[in-house]
Amino acid sequence: MHKASPKIIVVGAGAAGMSAALAAVEEGASVTLLSLAEPFRASSARLREGIAAALDTAGEGDTAAMHAAETLRCGDYLAHEKRVKGMCDAAPGIVELLARMGVGFDRTAEGAIRLGKCGGATKRRLARAGRSTGVQVLTALAGQILHAQSAERVHVMPGWEFISLIIDDSGACRGVVAQNLRNMEIRPLAADAVIICAGGYPALLAKHAASVESDGAAIAACYAQGAAVANPEFVQFSPYAIDAAGKLRALPESSLAEGGSVWVERDGRPWHVLEEFFHESSGLVPRDIATRALWKAVRDAALTPDSRANAFVDITQLDPDAAAQLVAPFLDACDALAELDALREPVRIEPAVFATMGGLWVDARHASNIPGLFAAGGSACQYHGACIMAGNELLASIYGGMVAGRYAACTAERSGRAADSVSSDLMNAAKGREEDVVAHIAAQEGSENAHLIGRELGELLVESVWLEKDNAVLKKALEKIDELGSRFSKAQLPDRAEWANAELPFMRRMRRRFDLARLIVAASLGRDESRGAHFKPALPLRDDAKWHCITRGTWSASGPVLDFSERVEIEAELQKREY
Amino acid sequence: METALIKVKRQDDPEDLPYWELFEVQLEPGMSVARAIEVVRENPMTADGNRTAPVAHECSCMEGLCGACAMLINGKARLACSTLVDEFDGPITLEPLAKFPLVRDLCVDRSRIMEALARSECWIPLDGLHVAGCIPVYSQREQMKTSVFSDCISCGCCSEACPQVNGRSAFAGAFIFSHIMALNAHPLGLQSRDPRLALLGGRGGVADCAGAENCESVCPRGIPLAAAVARLQWEVALNSIRRYFWG
Incomplete structure (x- = not known):
């Protein structure tokens, strides 16, 4: 291996995770890519719609500034302007890069990229590849990952589930604990930095059109270990x-x-x-x-x-x-x-x-509040504000992933937290903690059914944080979540096999759903205004004087602690979101 | 209430012997096979009332785009999420794909798909991730013709249906042709075409295809794989002639 190349662990092999891995490799890092399945099975495959970029091949005078302005307005001004501008400025370059990787974007008569119309945009801005842009983007990125793997710069570990972070005494992230979903081995993995790209949490709600695995388990795991979650109440x-x-x-x-x-x-x-x-x-x-x-x-x-x-x-x-x-x-x-x-x-x-707009809180460079921990894609809250514009999902995942990957690799050397300096005591303690969790789940007794409780929780969230929110309903939902949580503790592990046991990871993910559900409902209750997808008929207007801020939730034993002090940085005039 | 009978071939681990279990599932409107398996998983009880372990299976997007849920449904390789239960009259038989190493129940290890893509160098070598400043021009006609080959979801149905994919051959399945067709037609992929064709002329390549064309009839994305094979066999031959004369 090269001299002290920083070791980065990327969790999730979708559009964001693979982009992060490739960007980190380009900065000289060696990357381990953890993923539930092979790279091309990620949830990004579902993004048929295309990717937005102000390429202006239709000659309409489209600009990145217009793309940014429309993204901000669609998101009801709940994203930092500079970051959104950064993404929209980079968008044409990202489409170019994907085209160079082999994504067969639809073409014009001249052979330039043909742009389609999309909801929310005044100009043609949607670059599309046949009937399933998401599939093609994943295939192209997976090809690059395989190439990097053949040069031994990326090590793909499909079939491993991220369980938790390894946090040292100073509160910094030093790696992850993961479980092999076949032989069920629990293994601590040290790293200079960790990037979470495991998707959002739409599947927490019963009526979702997402992948069944997008239940926010990775976000919830980081949240329980001290990572802040931003704008959890914003569900698309x-x-x-x-x-x-x-x-x-x-x-x-x-x-x-x-x-x-x-x-x-x-x-x-x-x-x-x-x-x-x-x-x-x-x-x-x-x-x-x-x-x-x-x-x-x-x-x-x-x-x-x-x-x-x-x-x-x-x-x-x-x-x-x-x-x-x-x-x-x-x-x-x-x-x-x-x-x-x-x-x-x-x-x-x-x-x-x-989809969900909320996710792990990150700064402009996609670093979370835990040193050494980064997030991108659906796992991070960054570009969409209070509502996602069509075509921006893929864009934000790839751009965010690349920013996170690059920055994680560049800062790793200066951080003084090299992977090989992680003590074996710390690694073993982290592993032991997860083995205790497994033992705890296996020891649960009672007649409750975890799958049915999961469905009830999903329906409860649909009733409370759906199209319209009501404070009285939300308060009741909080009590109901506690009730479901205590019922879950009486659910038995339905499978005792020690090989390819899917029920054990499911039960572990279920345990975490209650934390995240509580946070979504508490933040919905806390934000007393209407903005984008967060709508309270009793308070139908946006209140910029009081609520032009990012919700920041942190875990505590007595429930989520909410902070609304981070103002959204926007210089542009805040227009009324009337159409 | 109407019910459907589902017969699942089960196997606890790769070394164990397989066994069959019958489940009775209450029909939901427009129920897919994947959903029926989920229902069984929620309450794993056989048709004669015995508690059993939940059926292990893979699924992710449930929209026919991730390829995770490929399995044998009444003997044919299909995606469980896109196959409706009421398509069948009698009991529905579910088996794991047989051409891949078994993990458990309906789960198989499809890592050889990734290995085959890596072996055939299914990527375009890039100078870097920077903005190069120009988007390769791609003729509309060529892009439209090739678009369908970019749609492969690497589910493995084509491998399952192929008589040439077996323990004695290095051939992994027709999916590889789809990926290579898409790459070779691409203006940048064209530059790395010849080495890819040379690899395809070797072991586990086009010569291993015996033209059964089963792959095309099971492909859930409707990719014209037989046409891809014919085209690539021709190109591999041309390429070896080119190499003979031009080096």
Whole structure:
């Protein structure tokens, strides 16, 4: 190996994790990439929509500044302006890099990158690769990871689950404890720095359109060890999901910008709700506003008080030949419903949780409050503010991952926390602690079913932090979470096998869900205003004088401690978020 | 309430013997096989009322994009998340993919997919992650033709269906052709095409394909793998002629 090349552990091999690993390698680090499965199985595969960048190949005069301004406004000004600008400035370079890696972006007649329209943007800004940009991006990044692995700069460890951090006496992160999901070995791994890129926590809520593994377990583990979590109350929902084969599936919004329409069935006829409410800006409405408007209409148009009308996305007016390319990701998402031909009949939609804006608190360089611990992608709270703009998810993951990877590798040498100086006592203590947790789970007795409690918790969160929040309901939810938590302690481990036991990791993740759920609800209760996806009908307005701040939650034995002192740094004028 | 019968081939670990268990699952509207397995996992009780261990299986995105849940459903390699329970009349038989080493129940070890991609150098060598300042021009026609080959989710269904993938051959499956087609057509990938073709001409490469074309019929992404094989066999041959004359 090279002289003292810093050792970085990256947790999660999605778009953010692989970008972080590649950036760290370029700065001379040697990287261990921990992942539940092989790199191409990550949740980023679901991001069919594309990646936003002000490439302006359509000659509309688009600029990175406009991209940043629209991102900030969509997010209701809850992200630091400089960081958002940094991301939007880098976006065209990132698309270029992906194209060089082999992502087959759609092209114009000249062979330049063809940009699609996307919700929330006034210009064409969405670079798309066929029907599944996410799959192609993961494949290209995985190729680079395999290349780096062949040069022995990256060591991929698929089938290992991150369990907890190794924290030394000074409070710095010195590595991780991980478990092999086959032989169940628990192993402490020392590092100069750790980067968490394990996704967000949408799957904590029952009605989600995310990967089943996106339950925020890694965020919760760091939180329990002292890492601050920012803006946990901001949960992204969207009206555009279909119920396909018993799973909610996100529909790409670009189909609407490309000429599709949304309507609610009223008296047997289509009611174009968004056009009626928002006129010409109907295609620009952020997901949270569109969801609330549509779901109010669904209730209003219902025939009886306790029923609801159906909402549809309709692309039947598109020319079928042109549509095959224009809305390819949309058709791909509908594909599972064999009986449904989206080009011929409207698609019934449901609201669902798409993603989460909150995550580990990080500074401009993606460092958390724990020295040596970084985070990016869905695991970090950084660019999206109070609502995500379509196309920014992939962008933020890749850009954030690269910033984190580069910075973690560059500062490792100066930090004086080299991986090989971690004492074996510290490593063994961390391992012992996790073995105790396993023993504790195995010793749990009672007749409760952890899976059912998990589902109840998900439904409870849907009832309390869904489209509309109410302080009385939230207070009750806190009590309910404690109740579910104590019921969970009476749930037995349903599988005693010592090989490939999936129930043990599940139970361990379940234990942590209560902490994170409490934090989401407490922060929802704490923020007494409405902003983006966080909406309280009793306080329907944004209150910049009092609440233009980042929520920062830290763990304590008696429940989450909230701090609202970090003001959001924005120089631009805060516009009203009216569309 | 309507129910479905699901017969699962189980095996506790790679050394153990397999056994079958029958489960009765209450039907939900539009229920996928993956969801049915989840229901069994939540309450692992066989059809004749015996408690058993939850069925080990893999799943992640549940949208047919991550490839984790590939398994044999009534003998055919498919994604459990995108197969509906009510497609079948009788009991549904679930088995792990047989061409990959078994881990437990329906879980298999698919690391050889990654190994095969690494062996065939399925990447474009880059100068670095910096902004180079120009995006390679890619003809619209070529991109549209090739786009479908970029859609591989590395699920392993093609390997399962292929008679040439077996313990005696180095061939890993047709997925590799899809990846290479996409890379070779790409303007930058073109530069590293020849070494890739040379590798593909060797052991475990195109010559190992006997043209059964089962891969194409099971591919959940509908990738025209037979066309990829034909094209690459031609290119491998051309490449060896080129190498003979030009070095």
